[in-house]
Structures are given as C-alpha cells and as structure tokens.
Amino acid sequence: NAGVTQTPKFQVLKTGQSMTLQCAQDMNHEYMSWYRQDPGMGLRLIHYSVGAGITDQGEVPNGYNVSRSTTEDFPLRLLSAAPSQTSVYFCASSYSGQVVNTEAFFGQGTRLTVV
Amino acid sequence: AQSVTQLDSQVPVFEEAPVELRCNYSSSVSVYLFWYVQYPNQGLQLLLKYLSGSTLVKGINGFEAEFNKSQTSFHLRKPSVHISDTAEYFCAVTSSGNTGKLIFGQGTTLQVKP
Numbered sequence: 001n002a003g004v005t006q007t008p009k010f011q012v013l014k015t016g017q018s019m020t021l022q023c024a025q026d027m028n029h030e031y032m033s034w035y036r037q038d039p040g041m042g043l044r045l046i047h048y049s050v051g052a053g054i055t056d057q058g059e060v061p062n063g064y065n066v067s068r069s070t071t072e073d074f075p076l077r078l079l080s081a082a083p084s085q086t087s088v089y090f091c092a093s094s095y096s097g098q099v100v101n102t103e104a105f106f107g108q109g110t111r112l113t114v115v
Numbered sequence: 116a117q118s119v120t121q122l123d124s125q126v127p128v129f130e131e132a133p134v135e136l137r138c139n140y141s142s143s144v145s146v147y148l149f150w151y152v153q154y155p156n157q158g159l160q161l162l163l164k165y166l167s168g169s170t171l172v173k174g175i176n177g178f179e180a181e182f183n184k185s186q187t188s189f190h191l192r193k194p195s196v197h198i199s200d201t202a203e204y205f206c207a208v209t210s211s212g213n214t215g216k217l218i219f220g221q222g223t224t225l226q227v228k229p
Binding site: 004031032033035040041042043044045048049050058090092094095102103104106107108109 | 119121124147149151157158159160161164166205207214215216217218219220221222
C-alpha cells in the first residue's frame with residue numbers, strides 16, 4: 001500500500017518557468033490538499049479538494065492552480081515560478097467518513113528551489 | 116478564524132528527561148486537534164488526535180496530550196525522551212471535521228541531548 005506519493009522529490013526551476021507537482025493516493029480518500037512548509041511558519045494550506053471535480057482555495061493560493069479529475073490524483077501547477085515559491089510542498093489525503101477515522105496522511109514532500 | 120500557536124520554537128532536553136511541547140488554539144466552535152511529528156527530510160506522521168470524549172489522549176512512541184477546553188490548549192507530553200525523539204513537532208486544528216483544511220502551528224523543534 002503506497003499511501004500518498006509525490007513526484008518529483010526535488011526540483012530546481014528558473015524564474016518564470018512553469019511546472020506541475022504530482023500527487024497520487026491509493027486509499028480512496030475524498031479529501032486531498034496541498035501545503036507549503038517554510039521555516040518558522042509551519043505548514044500553510046494552498047488548495048484543497050473534497051472530491052473529484054471540486055476544489056477550493058486555502059490560505060496561500062496565489063501563483064498556484066489545481067484540478068481534480070479523478071479521486072486518486074491532485075496535481076499542483078505553478079504557473080510562472082517566482083523565488084518566493086521556493087519551499088517544501090506536501091500533499092495530504094484523508095477520509096471523509098466516520099469521525100473515528102479522521103486523520104490526514106502526508107506524502108514525503110517535494111523540495112522546490114526557484115532561482 | 117482559527118489559529119494555532121506553538122509557544123516554543125525550540126525545546127532542548129536531555130535524554131530520559133520529561134518534556135512538554137505547548138500548543139494553544141483559538142476557535143469559536145468545537146475542534147478536532149492533532150499532533151504530527153516530522154523527522155528530518157521526511158513527511159508528517161500522526162502522533163495522536165483528539166476528536167471527542169476523554170481529554171487525555173495517548174499516541175504512538177509514548178506520547179500523550181491533554182485537551183483543555185477552558186484554556187484552549189492541547190499540550191504534548193512524554194515522561195522520558197530518547198535521542199530518537201529529536202524531530203519537529205506540529206500541532207494542528209480543524210473545526211469543520213474536514214481534515215483537508217488543517218491549520219498548523221509554527222512547529223517546535225525538540226532537540227534531545229545525550
């Protein structure tokens with residue numbers, strides 16, 4: 001059981017380039033989310049989804065785009081990379097059913113550097 | 116709006132000593148609370164969670180936390196730490212039951228010294 005898989009693990013971009021961070025989960029979870037982690041700031045929510053075809057903005061959505069065409073996949077697109085987007089990105093998924101199962105599972109992260 | 120404050124950015128402690136990592140939250144509605152641990156260059160792993168019921172919750176690796184509604188706190192404790200507990204610890208909250216929308220604290224780095 002792979003859980004939440006993120007690719008790539010590392011990426012260096014030039015300012016202005018675009019790219020897509022991939023996230024896939026095999027747990028049939030309805031909820032999926034993207035966070036960025038910066039020193040001293042914890043994790044901040046970028047975008048999230050409560051199911052296929054439904055997405056919404058989090059705390060720091062500017063410069064990022066998402067779509068959710070399947071339950072399994074939730075890619076994050078950087079439209080025009082900026083140095084301020086240098087960060088570690090985490091994808092998470094969770095079950096929306098019984099409260100007792102409430103827990104978010106995280107991927108291993110993608111470390112992105114924009115130069 | 117909800118928020119989470121972890122009161123210490125770094126906590127140094129000697130091996131086998133007790134430790135408490137402090138977390139305060141603000142929310143106008145009932146909440147679900149979580150503690151996650153992040154080992155170097157890894158993702159986040161759930162330590163424990165408070166959803167309802169008993170205010171003392173036990174988690175993995177000997178950690179426990181106490182939910183205090185009147186003080187809006189959810190402090191994490193361990194009676195005796197090991198070198199392997201060296202990591203960053205995050206407190207998180209959601210009030211909607213939607214764990215797709217977690218609000219995290221700033222993180223506390225636990226440094227266990229021999």
